[in-house]
Amino acid sequence: MSNGNRYTEEYKIHAICLVKESNRSVNRLAKDLGVNPQTLRNWLKEDKKRHSPDKAKIMELEANLKAEKRRNAELEESINILKKASAIFGTNNRE
Numbered sequence: 001m002s003n004g005n006r007y008t009e010e011y012k013i014h015a016i017c018l019v020k021e022s023n024r025s026v027n028r029l030a031k032d033l034g035v036n037p038q039t040l041r042n043w044l045k046e047d048k049k050r051h052s053p054d055k056a057k058i059m060e061l062e063a064n065l066k067a068e069k070r071r072n073a074e075l076e077e078s079i080n081i082l083k084k085a086s087a088i089f090g091t092n093n094r095e
Helices: 010-022 025-032 037-051 054-094
Strands: none
Touching: 010 025, 010 037, 025 037, 037 054
C-alpha cells in the first residue's frame, strides 16, 4: 500500500471512495487506513478539483499567472543589474 510516505494512485482512489461511500469521518477512516487525516483531506480536495472543469481551468490560469510573475521579477532584476553595470562602466570610461 505505502512506499515510504508515498501512496499509489490506486490506493488514493480507494481511500477517496471509502470516504464518499461510508458514514465514517475522515479522521476515523484515516486512522483505519494508517494515513494522516490531513493527507486524506488533501486527496479529497485534489479529487474534487479534478472533477470540476471550472476549477481545473482556474488552477491552470493561476499557475500560468504565477509563472509569469516569477519571469517578470527575474526580468526586472536583470534590468536593475544592467542599469548598475552600465552606470559603473559609464563612469569608468569618462575617467
